[in-house]
Amino acid sequence: MSLNPADTRPLYQQLASLLRDQIRTGELQPGARMPTEGELSQRLSTSRNTVRLAIDVLKKEGLVVSHQGRGSFVRTEPPLRYYASLTGSRSRRLEAQRRKDTFTQQVEAQGKQARQVSTVEVIAATAEIARHLSVGEGVSVAVRRRIMFADDQPLQLGDSYYPLHIVENSKIMDDADVVEGTDQVLEDLGHTPSWYEDEITWRMPTAEEATKLHLSTGIPVGRLVRTTLDQDNNPIEVYEVILPGDRHVLLYEVDAK
The missing domain is CATH 1.10.10.10 (Winged helix-like DNA-binding domain superfamily/Winged helix DNA-binding domain)
Structure with missing residues (x-):
């Protein structure tokens, strides 16, 4: 050398x-x-x-x-494989019989222990969230904010936004962990997640994101914004997940039909 x-x-x-x-x-x-x-x-x-x-x-x-x-x-820890096409998979969720959400299933399948810390609040919809949820800007929406861990390392930040009239008085509005997953709660409420649209961008983290994720200087993040539509093609959730670039490999499985 x-x-x-x-x-x-x-x-x-x-x-x-x-x-x-x-x-x-x-x-x-x-x-x-x-x-x-x-x-x-x-x-x-x-x-x-x-x-x-x-x-x-x-x-x-x-x-x-x-x-x-x-x-x-x-570094000994390989990046976590983030199977975006399986996140929210109804078949995986049903196989777990309401005992694990799909995030927990993915993390545990790679030999790690999953954990989430959640907070819930009602906020005025930003222009971006309003557009995805097909509501007016400034309309009150529920947001469930999560710091998601694998073996006690902060792995992802996940914020889910919902039309308030759908999730009000449901488990989604409780800070406690939703063991069966929020998609299952939405289905129980009569809104079965049936279609997803993903937008993926890359950028440097905000100061708040870097602090929550314990990021070193210079580590970029991926930002995935997923809009979920129900069986009637109505938007029921906008999920924003922040993925540190040094901790993830983003994977999709695509049907060639």
Whole structure:
């Protein structure tokens, strides 16, 4: 491993690229201890500050984690597979017999323990939410806000918006966990989720999102906005989920018929 004097990139970016390649090819295995600043600076005849900046780049990309007093290590946790086409799956929900929602099923299937912390409030619909729910801007809607965990690591933020007349006095308006899932509650209320429309964008997190998700500087997030329609083609929920880029692989299964 050596730095290229003809490369116009700053030395720390060159070093970050070399180390990134070693991680992605498996030369540096998950869980492996990274060479120390002293080892790398001596091996490459560069400064410790250059090494430090390179390691910081990899930390921000989610490839490397540091433990005080122990050093830096290749991240061992693989990104969670987020099966967007199965989230809200009625067949999966019915198979669970009201004991688990689809988020819990996905997380547990990947060997982790799922948990959610929820709060509920009534707010005035923003222009975006009003458009998706086909209501007037400023109309009162219910919102259920969740911080979703896998093995106590904050994994996602999920905010669900509902027409107030549908969910008022239902379980959805309670902060307590809805074990069977909110889609099941909607079906119990006579509004079976029957069709989903997804919009996906990528951006940097807000300060609030970064705090709630414990995000390092430089980690982007995916924003998925799903509009749910019932059996009568009426919008019954808008679900906004924030997915940290270093913790998720977004997957869809698409029927080719």
